[in-house]
Amino acid sequence: MQLNNRTYQIQDVNVLDIADEFGLPLYVYDADKIIEKIGLLRSSFSGVNLKIKYAAKALTNISILKLMRQQGVEMDSVSVNEARMGMLAGFAPGQIMFTPSGVSFEEIREAVDLGLQLNVDSLPLLEWVGQTYGSQVAVSIRINPHISEGGNIKISTGHADSKFGVSILQRDAIRELTEKYQIPVSGLHIHTGSDFKNADAFLRGADILFDLAADYPNLTFIDFGSGFKVAYKEGDHVTDVAELGRKVSAAFQNFCQQYGRDIELWFEPGKFLVSESGHLLVKTNIVKENPTRTFVAVDSGLNHLIRPMMYDAYHDIKNISNPSVADETPVEKTYNVVGYICETDTFATDRSLPEVKPGDVLSFENAGAYGFSMASNYNARFRPAEVLVYEGRPYLIRQRETFDDLLRGQVDIPALNLEVIEQ
Missing domain, CATH: 3.20.20.10 (Alanine racemase)
Structure with a gap:
């Protein structure tokens, strides 16, 4: 991913434009x-x-x-x-x-x-x-x-x-x-x-x-x-x-x-x-300042990128909405970047990033390998869409999941369709 005039680009395609077109969270491959x-x-x-x-x-x-x-x-x-x-x-x-x-x-x-x-x-x-x-x-x-x-x-x-x-x-x-x-x-x-x-x-x-x-x-x-x-x-x-x-x-x-x-x-x-080709784009939901930590909570989690929690893997994180450039460096702050899964779900600890605000788009780098392939529906969350940038154009190569995908394969037992049994 290249930086050009305060814009992150993949093959001259503005990454924020890709996020706007296909929604977040989103895997993008170069x-x-x-x-x-x-x-x-x-x-x-x-x-x-x-x-x-x-x-x-x-x-x-x-x-x-x-x-x-x-x-x-x-x-x-x-x-x-x-x-x-x-x-x-x-x-x-x-x-x-x-x-x-x-x-x-x-x-x-x-x-x-x-x-x-x-x-x-x-x-x-x-x-x-x-x-x-x-x-x-x-x-x-x-x-x-x-x-x-x-x-x-x-x-x-x-x-x-x-x-x-x-x-x-x-x-x-x-x-x-x-x-x-x-x-x-x-x-x-x-x-x-x-x-x-x-x-x-x-x-x-x-x-x-x-x-x-x-x-x-x-x-x-x-x-x-x-x-x-x-x-x-x-x-x-x-x-x-x-x-x-x-x-x-x-x-x-x-x-x-x-x-x-x-x-x-x-x-x-x-x-x-494929590792370096992949970027997992996410949106910042909230910035939560606690007495000892400042948390950046995003609309993704270990269900989309399990490597930090499973392997203690380091993934570089870029604030695409507030990028660092050679002639104008934003104020950096230290954050714990965390997911929305209901257990300890940490992407990065004490990570220095250009100031993050709610709504900012972040990119987890090196997400091409063992990102989507190890993704799950834990917490009944949808798996993201996937986009491939090929010859200067972004192509949707997997649709974002829907609620119907979560129910697919489940079988309803008619005998359970009863009134609640009084205790």
Whole structure:
């Protein structure tokens, strides 16, 4: 989001105009930012046969999926329903990686029937695949490398105690099952979590997969997952994607030479591609001055952006109605920015902002990843609309929910339609 003459803009579109047209609260996504991130990833890995698989769980709107497909990005899904959305967006089943975690065998069967690329993350699942399909279904295998790095423990997935993947210590058991049932192994996968700051964690994971690849001579790809750290505030340390590309590409090229042929290098970025594109616009309801705190209460809450409460995540907040500019800086005050949910619901504590008044429009930044996709109807609140700014125009890509949406699926029991029983 750029500042220009006291106006916040996305692709030269005034953000306040978007708020007026579509109402608040509102998610707004910048297509140019997504395309920029795709380009950065491609240019950083220009020396290898790179395939980008968008981790759709970050933001699953079908228009975002169509944008990814338009840009030549394929898809990673963690549920069959995500995959079905991808197919509606135009992805071929073979372009969709399916990486389940502890799902039912019925869902696995549905994924195989659809033609998805199955990524196996447990020995029981691998044995079931062998018993059910024998040598008829090629799989990739998700390895837990016992690497503990990254950010919040809730998003760290590669440590020894994680539920994800088959432990590298079970290497022999993997090989025994694949040989027993003649299961074709087309890929090896690793994903150790989010918020890696440098290439070292990827290279350690790469060494593990490169060594394991010796057991499987017919691989077509190796998948390093993702975990690139993005900036949530000024000065944040981020993953140097260019450095990562140089180091990982060199290691991968050396591996391919030793392996005897070139194979594909896959990444599955989610947050990296969409986080910075997203803005959650909200309206200030009241400014409440208490003896110890001044609260800014807005028309949103953890039901729309759960990351601050769930992960203690920092999200930059801009007062769009009273922006800071180089030649005219408004008076700043310190606030707790809170939501309207009936429990502790804090977006920011002791945050310095240009003075906020009732009616001001605020923007929570980095709301593209795990904003709407983790949103709920808690407190019987509606989920917001979504807008995509594409080629200089804002497009509605999801309607705001209504009361009918809250009632949809509920079933009335006629026997309860009675007079109140006197006590």
